[in-house]
Amino acid sequence: MTPSPLHSQPASRRAVVDLGSNSVRLVIYEGALRNPLQIFNEKAVLRLAKGMTSTGRLSEEALAQAETVLHRYAAIARAMGATPCDVLATSAVRDAVNGAEFVRTMAERLPELRITILSGAQEAELSAEGVLCGIPGADGILADLGGGSLELIRLEAGRVGAATTLPVGVIRLAERAGQDIAKARALMIEALASVPYAAEAAGKDLYLSGGAFRALARIHIAQTGYPLNIVHHYTINREEARDLAGVLSEGGRRLIERMPGVPRRRIEDLPYAAVILRRLLRATGAARVVFSANGLREGWFARSLPPEIRAQDPLLAASRDLVRGMLRDPGLPPALMAWTAPLFPGESPAQSRLREAACWLSDIGVHEHPEYRAEQAFMRVLRQAGMSLDHHARAFLALTTAIRYEAPAEAPFLAPARALLEMQAARRGETLGAALRLAYTLSAGTPHLLAGTTLALPPGRLVLGLEAANGVFAGEAVLRRLERLALMLGREAEAVLR
Numbered sequence: 001m002t003p004s005p006l007h008s009q010p011a012s013r014r015a016v017v018d019l020g021s022n023s024v025r026l027v028i029y030e031g032a033l034r035n036p037l038q039i040f041n042e043k044a045v046l047r048l049a050k051g052m053t054s055t056g057r058l059s060e061e062a063l064a065q066a067e068t069v070l071h072r073y074a075a076i077a078r079a080m081g082a083t084p085c086d087v088l089a090t091s092a093v094r095d096a097v098n099g100a101e102f103v104r105t106m107a108e109r110l111p112e113l114r115i116t117i118l119s120g121a122q123e124a125e126l127s128a129e130g131v132l133c134g135i136p137g138a139d140g141i142l143a144d145l146g147g148g149s150l151e152l153i154r155l156e157a158g159r160v161g162a163a164t165t166l167p168v169g170v171i172r173l174a175e176r177a178g179q180d181i182a183k184a185r186a187l188m189i190e191a192l193a194s195v196p197y198a199a200e201a202a203g204k205d206l207y208l209s210g211g212a213f214r215a216l217a218r219i220h221i222a223q224t225g226y227p228l229n230i231v232h233h234y235t236i237n238r239e240e241a242r243d244l245a246g247v248l249s250e251g252g253r254r255l256i257e258r259m260p261g262v263p264r265r266r267i268e269d270l271p272y273a274a275v276i277l278r279r280l281l282r283a284t285g286a287a288r289v290v291f292s293a294n295g296l297r298e299g300w301f302a303r304s305l306p307p308e309i310r311a312q313d314p315l316l317a318a319s320r321d322l323v324r325g326m327l328r329d330p331g332l333p334p335a336l337m338a339w340t341a342p343l344f345p346g347e348s349p350a351q352s353r354l355r356e357a358a359c360w361l362s363d364i365g366v367h368e369h370p371e372y373r374a375e376q377a378f379m380r381v382l383r384q385a386g387m388s389l390d391h392h393a394r395a396f397l398a399l400t401t402a403i404r405y406e407a408p409a410e411a412p413f414l415a416p417a418r419a420l421l422e423m424q425a426a427r428r429g430e431t432l433g434a435a436l437r438l439a440y441t442l443s444a445g446t447p448h449l450l451a452g453t454t455l456a457l458p459p460g461r462l463v464l465g466l467e468a469a470n471g472v473f474a475g476e477a478v479l480r481r482l483e484r485l486a487l488m489l490g491r492e493a494e495a496v497l498r
Helices: 060-079 091-095 099-109 120-134 170-176 181-192 196-201 211-224 238-250 253-258 270-284 296-303 314-322 332-343 349-361 373-382 391-404 412-420 423-443 476-489
Strands: 013-019 023-030 038-045 085-089 113-117 140-145 150-156 159-166 205-209 235-237 288-291 453-456 461-466 492-497
Touching (some): 013 296, 023 060, 038 060, 060 113, 085 099, 085 296, 099 113, 120 150, 196 270, 205 270, 211 288, 314 349, 332 453, 461 476, 476 492
Parallel strands (some): 085 113, 140 205, 205 288
Antiparallel strands (some): 453 461
16 A cells, blocks of 8 residues: 555655645655755646636646646656655645546556645645744744635644634635635635634734745845845744735735736735735734745655654754765864853853854865855855754854854955844854854864863953863964954953963
8 A cells, every 4th residue: 555645754865746726846855854955846837726716626728737747747756766756736636626536547647646635634734844844933823825725723832733724825815806805805804703713823923834925025025125035934023014915915916017026927916915914914913924935845844754853953953964074073063062162151042052053064164265265154054955044043153154264354245144133143153253263273173182272261361271282282373363252252362281
């Protein structure tokens, strides 16, 4: 018996197709990592749900297009060694009169595809697990918007609570409303009245997933000149979200077409996505909106991981995975964590995790050209694919890494990180970067040599202890970097030979 795709076993490569109401997408993942690593991603916009409100059926044209695309996706998965390939069919196929028949036909013609028609509950659960895979402590309401349905899930400090599937995806809502925005609002009010737990997000976060919602984030990023063009973890306050939704729902098509960052294929969906967002803000009372690039597919991936991998700290796992195979000595990052600890007394658990992640990333530029090492390392960390890094973490770690490679404090390429960080956080990152630079100068990137040195903070001083018998000494470069670190801490530098 073929195992369910919802409980598939880990493999070196895994492929999944999200057969949605608006689009169909193939994603292939490499390895069994805590943070999914995509090596292939292709989407086709088929709008399977179009016309279903009146006919109840998937159109013959849509079915023919879907079959062509699935043939291609099966061939890609086969060529990339990622078979069998799981196909997760959502609202359109689930609700269509001829949806089950289409799945049976595809299963006969393409036996390497394992096709599952997800129930509304399964779709909601997978979407929630996907978001929690990248935002583990999410607390509030998750809204996953597709073409045919809207899944609402209560997230309680990283746990999945009540879930509801509503027939108000962007395509279905537009058709049910007869392309009338005012009627769409009324339909949303009626639909959300059936979700009593929505108000439990008051003062918390509203997490948005799905292509139409991500398009809203891209528009806001472009409009505001935000310094990081990454939708995942992009966060705006309630008023900003309300204003954006108001413009898109009321401005008309001509205004939307002139707005920066508008995806052309989403133009007709945007007013309805905006209506849905505005009604969600009112129903939930959420204080912030957090956009997620994760959803159904990442939830499927997370379920395939062994428990010990799923239990890993996602931030630290992302940092370790990014430097896998690059480190001169894998034993150095833990040693750096202990060595830098005296510089940061009283740090919070969140600050400690960021410091540990910075220690793992501190040798990421070892193979870069020396003239560009700082900038290359900065960009690699800031723009990494690690999905568990919010924008503050990206900026902090990138700035710390650049300073570790002696980037000038005023270097123009540091501007995105400085714009994203408050002054105190930036100062902490600069201090940690300077400390890591000193550590590498002393140790040549080895824990053995680092073990012959210590840092201490007696009143008014920064003291570097050196064990001469261990092969370390206070040369000109060491003293210069020690002085720089002491200056950042507002202390006098001192090197002591033991």
